[in-house]
Amino acid sequence: MQKFINSPDQVVDEMLQGFIKAHPDLISGTDNERVLKYKDAPIKSKVGIVTGGGSGHKPAFIGYIGKNMVDAVAVGEIFTSPPAQMFYDAIREADSGEGVAILYGNYSGDNMNVAMAMEMAAEDGIKVQKVVANDDVPSAPATEAEKRRGVAGEILMWKAGGAKAAMGGNLDQVIAVAKKAITNTRSMGVGLSGCTIPEVGHSNFSVEPGKMEVGIGHHGEPGIEITDLEPAAKVARRMCDVILPDLPFNKGDEVVVLLSGLGSTPVMELYILYNEIEKILSDTGIRIYRSFVGNYFTSLEMAGATLSVMKLDEELRECIDYEADSIGLRQFHNK
Amino acid sequence: MQKFINSPDQVVDEMLQGFIKAHPDLISGTDNERVLKYKDAPIKSKVGIVTGGGSGHKPAFIGYIGKNMVDAVAVGEIFTSPPAQMFYDAIREADSGEGVAILYGNYSGDNMNVAMAMEMAAEDGIKVQKVVANDDVPSAPATEAEKRRGVAGEILMWKAGGAKAAMGGNLDQVIAVAKKAITNTRSMGVGLSGCTIPEVGHSNFSVEPGKMEVGIGHHGEPGIEITDLEPAAKVARRMCDVILPDLPFNKGDEVVVLLSGLGSTPVMELYILYNEIEKILSDTGIRIYRSFVGNYFTSLEMAGATLSVMKLDEELRECIDYEADSIGLRQFHNK
């Protein structure tokens, strides 16, 4: 295991300690060592934004804590949903009295733990509503979209919800825009290698050299197909062929593209892939309004990429353009 | 080769095409397809900042093009200095008449190509001065510091030089602050795996599982020692033991810490390492003013990390705090 760690069962705690120390201008710890928050949270009169999930996805989830982004995050073990207590504590750290939007991904553990946390928070009189991201197209057919996992599209949901809350939206409005963001988003991953959970000590799974796993999940959940590794142009075509018809995205649509590496794929390759995706979208008459290319939502050192495409309307465009200051996503307002 | 590419000899060109398309708000191409520039460059009355080097180090070098950062970049093949022509064209793209500071790393190819480009530019009447980064401590003893390579410390040199130029500094002042930035910076890398240059098709070199290469260079240049892989705390100690006495950094100093992954090391591990580095620095009485932790200067999909520490004075602090907008480094002015 070629890793910079001390002890495999301490990776999450030590990572959090390092993260808090490295970013005092944005992040602060809380009484629960598995809950981090934006240093100014809860922000008076602002709806709180909470998320959470398993670790190993840096910059997700804690990297999206920040100004006009996420207020508090519940941190789980590697690839493991945080327990209800952490979600509950995160909700409490984020609530200013205006309520909390909990925006997370569709995994059975997270669903159960969030549900319990919401019950606990409701008992405290905190208004909490949730949006469950299910942008990962290959994880279930369109007829069972509620079974689909949440992947990198979650970032666009946080961005939209975070901006809306910062603009002064109330809980219903924040939930509505976060819901719209994820409903308008479709994602799909392609994996080129496995990754190693430190406590397990050996690769989770593997992708044979010369092959690729089409539709892979963020924890290495198997894809829809294992094929021969194809040139970037064909990979891009495959991704678009899955994503575009599903919403569907049509000629004339304006979209945000988020192309995230899964960990060890050099960013250079993401741009090569992006170059092909851009050609396909522009040939289809779809206009790219803004693109994010880089390691936005990873799976430890897995090789591969996730493409997420979100259809914009005026409200989403405004939210996407809004200033944001977090480790994972930082942008000036003026596009 | 588990890579998203089309053809191994097209990776650089296609990556650049994708990069330009993805970031029209920051980047523009030029007549020379291997030279990219800030969309607003040359900026009237501002000294131009130019850099360049081999590809495969994303976000370096082109990711540091932007507002108050680098104006133009000469792009080489993977791990290969760009030819003189590219440096020359980059100088021309960056020059507004106030002259150009060319801030690059100490590699024999870059030295030769920059020297030729500077001659060509001088023939055109362009004022050009250079600073050659040599922050990599293990690459030569202190007595032969002029032989040391430039590594991730270059980013701090660009940040300082870019800020000074944006503040209205003249060429001498920009050169002086860039020089001070790199003179005050010491770096050291530890490698945990090799990487594959697409055109070569197989790993450049390898690090045996269970071992680490102490002092590795950004292209896999061998380190000073191959040892058993150690816990993060010991790795941090090794890095600090090499870096701190070399400047030397002393009790009471205020520093910027930049801890960059080399490519495939999960960012989680960087924070674990950072956590240990922070302990050592604070035990030594060195105050960390600002930290950058992430993939700032990579070597394709090499596993490993580079630590860079820069000693601050008031002028450098001001430059480091200055607003910046580039893909690789984006920050609001207010710290």
Added chain:
Amino acid sequence: MKTFTNKEGSQIVDMLIRSIQENKQYLSDIDGEIGDGDHGINMNKGFTLCREALDKEPGDLSHSLNVLGRTLMMKIGGAMGPLYGSFFRAFSRSLEGKDNIGRDDIQAALSSSVEALQLISKAQVGDKTMMDVLLPAKEAMELAVQKDLPFESAVDLMAEAARTGRDSTVNMEARIGRSARLGERSKGVMDAGAASCCLILETMTAGVRELIK
């Protein structure tokens, strides 16, 4: 009909903790085949935390089960935390206030824990999860009570049903959890949650038998 005291009964939880700790690697290895290989790690973490809590604050069986359930639910996360958490908490609630615990108490507790679990998991028999162990075990126990079999036989039959259920998962195609999307490829391997669940029910059986010996 034989019984044991709630007080003595806490040793069942001690045995559960030990058996999970001892089977950490085994459970992770099974999970590694079609899941992510951490089931033993997750379970061990929770049960070991429970050990620490009980060392500080020991008590009777229903207390110990409550501490176990709470620890799993609040500290472990994943799907296992809430699932086993609800299970053990419901088990505890059902035994609460009882000084002596007999066959019917265990049967009632098992039934109510399974019901609690079903509130949060939609998994059915055949989905290749812990439910393939729990549901038949619960039914076997109910049947034994109906037939008025002795306590020993009742728990033996329960454990036997658990084992059969566990083994039945080998040939199933996973429909829930991490291995679900392996589809066909998930066949041929036992489900990790089924394995841990069977281990738990077998250990409970052994514990009961020892207590009523």
Added chain:
Amino acid sequence: MKTFTNKEGSQIVDMLIRSIQENKQYLSDIDGEIGDGDHGINMNKGFTLCREALDKEPGDLSHSLNVLGRTLMMKIGGAMGPLYGSFFRAFSRSLEGKDNIGRDDIQAALSSSVEALQLISKAQVGDKTMMDVLLPAKEAMELAVQKDLPFESAVDLMAEAARTGRDSTVNMEARIGRSARLGERSKGVMDAGAASCCLILETMTAGVRELIK
């Protein structure tokens, strides 16, 4: 004394291009031992670009060498681009304007190219670089001229010195370039730049011999 025309001489550059193209893999393999494995790729790219340029705009030997030098210098980058670029440009300049090229012309051109190279590289004999080939080759040629040997013998001796120089790099410890910091570990393998340089000088020799046959 034999000569050949500058015009005919351009076939030497054709031969150089072919031999680099044919040895692409060989040169990369050598570089792979103690460098980054791309020397053949870099050289092939430059020489192939030169081929394209010459196909569009052919000319005599000094023209062809100038195109080769310019292409390497302007398009190839790395250390090789400027080093071989200066080398071939200086070689070209030295032959420029000559209709017929003889032994002394080649000797003068070689000497001036080596001098041009030394302006930008500090590498000495013993540093394990192309200089270990070039310097002895240059000296052998000078000696041959001093001794007034025939053109054929002069270039043969030059090629012989190049080969000896190339082979001498095997046991050297690299002191310059990417492999420098391998220290002791760089011993036992030939230097890639020395290999390509020797190939170039041998090919030049073969070219000259063919032209004056």
